[in-house]
Amino acid sequence: MKTEEQVQIVRLGPKKAYITSSAVRIQEIADYGRPTEHPFPESQRPGYVWREVTVQRLDERDGGVYIELETIVLSRGIPHGFRWLIKPLVDELPRKVMPDTLNDTRTAVLHEVQLSTSPELALTGSR
Numbered sequence: 001m002k003t004e005e006q007v008q009i010v011r012l013g014p015k016k017a018y019i020t021s022s023a024v025r026i027q028e029i030a031d032y033g034r035p036t037e038h039p040f041p042e043s044q045r046p047g048y049v050w051r052e053v054t055v056q057r058l059d060e061r062d063g064g065v066y067i068e069l070e071t072i073v074l075s076r077g078i079p080h081g082f083r084w085l086i087k088p089l090v091d092e093l094p095r096k097v098m099p100d101t102l103n104d105t106r107t108a109v110l111h112e113v114q115l116s117t118s119p120e121l122a123l124t125g126s127r
Contacts, residue, residue, distance in 0.1 A: 001026055001027065001028055001029060001049055001052070001097075002026075002027040002029060002039060003023040003024075003025060003026050003027070003052060004023065004024050005021040005022065005024065005054075006021065006022050006024050007019060007020070008020045008021075015060035015061065016057075016058065016059050016060070017057075017058045018055060018056065018057045019054075019055070019056040019058070020053070020054070020055050020056075021053070021054045021056075022052070022053045022054075023051065023052040023053070026049055026050065026051075027039045027040070028040045028049060032096060033096055049073055049074070049075050050074055050075065050076065051073070051074040052071065052072070052073045052074070053072045054069070054070065054071045054072075054101075055069075055070045056068070056069050056070075056105065065109070067102070067105060069098070069101065069102070069105075071094070071097075071101075075090075
């Protein structure tokens, strides 16, 4: 899935925060993780996923950052005749998406750290 998210960041202190994101647009991807990966055209997408909410809890301690990630995805039922085709995807997708989500989080955190330690970057917004 490719999503557009509405994000809210709440800082609970200098070393604790949580982030909630809710999908405002979901684009399903065909052949995810393969060279033939491509978005389904809006008019032809299966529509199995129709809502997604993610909560990340971040806690800096013990010389690192602990991240707890919880994702809730709502989908419509899979028709019995297609279950043999769709079930492997539904079972496998979370395992494929989680590393991407964690890598994206790591990249964003490193970028923020770089901005906070380099005033000239913070002014220009460059990476």
